[in-house]
Amino acid sequence: MMSYFNSDQRKGLIGSALLSLMILAIVGAYYIWGETYHARILYATFVNLLVVVGLQVFTGNANITGFSHAAFMGVAAYIAAICVTPAAMKMISLPDAPWGLNTFELSALASATIALVITGLMGLATGLIFVRLSGVGVTITSIALLVIVHSIFLHRTDIFKGNQALFGIPKIFDLSHITGLVILAIFVARLFRESSVGLQLRASSDDEAGARSIGVDVRRVRLIAWVMSTCFFATAGVAYSFFLGTISARPFYFNFVFLTVAMLILGGLRSVTGAVFGTLLITIGLELVRWLETGPVLIGVKLPQMLGLSGLLLGVVIVAVMAFLPNGIMGHREIEDLLHRKRKKGRKNDVSSYDSQA
Amino acid sequence: MDYAIQQTLNALSFGAEYALIALGLAIVFSIMGLVNFAHGEVVAFGGYSMVITATLLTSNPWIIMVGVMFACVLTAVVLERVAFRTVRGADLTTGLLTAFGVSIVLQNLFLLLGSPRAMAATQFIFLDKTLTIGTIRVSSLQIYETLATFVAIVVLMLFLRKTPLGIAMRAAALDFEMVRLCGFRANRVIAGAFAISGLLAGLACIFIMARRGSVQPHMGFDPVLVAFVACVIGGFGSLPGAVLGGFLLGIAEVTILIILPQSAGGLSSAAVFFLVALVLIWRPDGILSPAREKGDKI
Numbered sequence: 001m002m003s004y005f006n007s008d009q010r011k012g013l014i015g016s017a018l019l020s021l022m023i024l025a026i027v028g029a030y031y032i033w034g035e036t037y038h039a040r041i042l043y044a045t046f047v048n049l050l051v052v053v054g055l056q057v058f059t060g061n062a063n064i065t066g067f068s069h070a071a072f073m074g075v076a077a078y079i080a081a082i083c084v085t086p087a088a089m090k091m092i093s094l095p096d097a098p099w100g101l102n103t104f105e106l107s108a109l110a111s112a113t114i115a116l117v118i119t120g121l122m123g124l125a126t127g128l129i130f131v132r133l134s135g136v137g138v139t140i141t142s143i144a145l146l147v148i149v150h151s152i153f154l155h156r157t158d159i160f161k162g163n164q165a166l167f168g169i170p171k172i173f174d175l176s177h178i179t180g181l182v183i184l185a186i187f188v189a190r191l192f193r194e195s196s197v198g199l200q201l202r203a204s205s206d207d208e209a210g211a212r213s214i215g216v217d218v219r220r221v222r223l224i225a226w227v228m229s230t231c232f233f234a235t236a237g238v239a240y241s242f243f244l245g246t247i248s249a250r251p252f253y254f255n256f257v258f259l260t261v262a263m264l265i266l267g268g269l270r271s272v273t274g275a276v277f278g279t280l281l282i283t284i285g286l287e288l289v290r291w292l293e294t295g296p297v298l299i300g301v302k303l304p305q306m307l308g309l310s311g312l313l314l315g316v317v318i319v320a321v322m323a324f325l326p327n328g329i330m331g332h333r334e335i336e337d338l339l340h341r342k343r344k345k346g347r348k349n350d351v352s353s354y355d356s357q358a
Numbered sequence: 359m360d361y362a363i364q365q366t367l368n369a370l371s372f373g374a375e376y377a378l379i380a381l382g383l384a385i386v387f388s389i390m391g392l393v394n395f396a397h398g399e400v401v402a403f404g405g406y407s408m409v410i411t412a413t414l415l416t417s418n419p420w421i422i423m424v425g426v427m428f429a430c431v432l433t434a435v436v437l438e439r440v441a442f443r444t445v446r447g448a449d450l451t452t453g454l455l456t457a458f459g460v461s462i463v464l465q466n467l468f469l470l471l472g473s474p475r476a477m478a479a480t481q482f483i484f485l486d487k488t489l490t491i492g493t494i495r496v497s498s499l500q501i502y503e504t505l506a507t508f509v510a511i512v513v514l515m516l517f518l519r520k521t522p523l524g525i526a527m528r529a530a531a532l533d534f535e536m537v538r539l540c541g542f543r544a545n546r547v548i549a550g551a552f553a554i555s556g557l558l559a560g561l562a563c564i565f566i567m568a569r570r571g572s573v574q575p576h577m578g579f580d581p582v583l584v585a586f587v588a589c590v591i592g593g594f595g596s597l598p599g600a601v602l603g604g605f606l607l608g609i610a611e612v613t614i615l616i617i618l619p620q621s622a623g624g625l626s627s628a629a630v631f632f633l634v635a636l637v638l639i640w641r642p643d644g645i646l647s648p649a650r651e652k653g654d655k656i
Contacts, residue, residue, distance in 0.1 A: 065451045129639055139454065140590045141638055143583070144631040151628040254579075258458060265455055308469030308575075311462055318459030322452050323444035 054232025063205035074252030076237030083111035089168035123230025153249035268328025371500035373608025374507035379585035382555035384600035398578025404563030405573030427560035434556030599646035
């Protein structure tokens, strides 16, 4: 079995296993010490993690920044929600829905599959266009896609309820489901990075002309990565709507896009480990700052309420990372590279490189 | 006929506003390859400077106008010094994300130090009157806006063609190293570009504020998004392209508003962005940008 993989892929399996252990340790810590409201934070973190790992698949390997992931996530969330909500509930929440959307209900599995397939097809259709563009073209067209999808959400209130909440979605997932999905996502993303397609994609991002000259079909590998990352976003969207019970259009827009992109670049977009570390670090940081933002009493001093502090720090992190650490914390390194070097040189160097950022 | 003239003026004034902001993006991009998404926050800061000047100094609108221009130029130059100098020469994504970061920082500073709600700043409202010329009723603001934009474009053109710094800037868009070898300071050329972009932002800010009458932390985002699109349609980094893209967008927006039924009004931005996507598929590098060989730019 092991001989089926080459050495990089075997390293990838080890690295993914290490990251999965880390995820499991976090979940374990929650079950031992955590309070109930932590489950919600943890779930949201893992949904973000799915998105950021999905971003890494395309943005990280191809080194082309796309901003449309929130749109795909929103589409999948809405499709899954509309399919799975009981018809009786939809008569109340979506009384004017066209095409008999409020007269049927499907099982959770069927709903998720439909959401994945439709979003994946949307990814394929947009991907066929996107791979023809270069650099800034992809960025702008992905922004265009985000705006188009968002204004459709807002405009078709009969289907999507716009800025109001679409409610009554049964709660299907809990923490164990999303933990499983995150671990699966880490393995898939890492194995894709080390696969021949992933290698070709990374080569094309380093030197597009050079990669073409040795026979890499840049459009084909970009299309594969684009559709794959779309499926990650769709999974995240389904997980999102299967947990929260209500969804609205607002979270699927620029704020979420910036948040996830910041997570990716802080960790380092070239590696899956970077995506995971970036997500965890920013989530922990934001939770701390949100607590400060509400004006808590600290050592007897009542701090003022400071709205906007979390956003401010998010922006500062992006600027500082770009200025001083353009490759992120991890750069090209994955988690097993850290361990490998630790064994060689002792712990000092590597730990300090990310502790100083934390 | 009246209707046609009114709608033409609508299209021109929308286009003028987009073109002003798009020019500010294009002049910075052409020289240092930075997509300056924080440009919208420069405009928003202009709005806040109105509030500050009006409460501290004077409510004379002409003095406030000068103050807005000054504040925008100052912000643009300071941003260059503080944030964008460190990413000079980095690749496009790095610059883009830095600019996004700066934009988030500024928005939240406005939120923290100003107010999350809209603050009234009505000093420029007097620009917006309804004029009656014969049988046609038009908004004076739209006329001022269109004229001011044309004047700004002509002045900018003269500056870029006749003055040494302007010529250096145009040369820098082609080959920055060569300009430095000719004895121009890199910092001065780039700061000049940012100052001009700030000046254009100030001009745009005056008209935006005359229309809105209030200032909000997030108000700069939508205009800069549209201006970004205008730049991309016209060909990124090309100044005539930015102007063309701005006016094309203005025309497209008004046309779509006319064609689409009232009930679908919310879809106008979706339709505009859809058209943009189509243009990009037709010419991925924009309308006025020359075909470039890949791999040459190392």
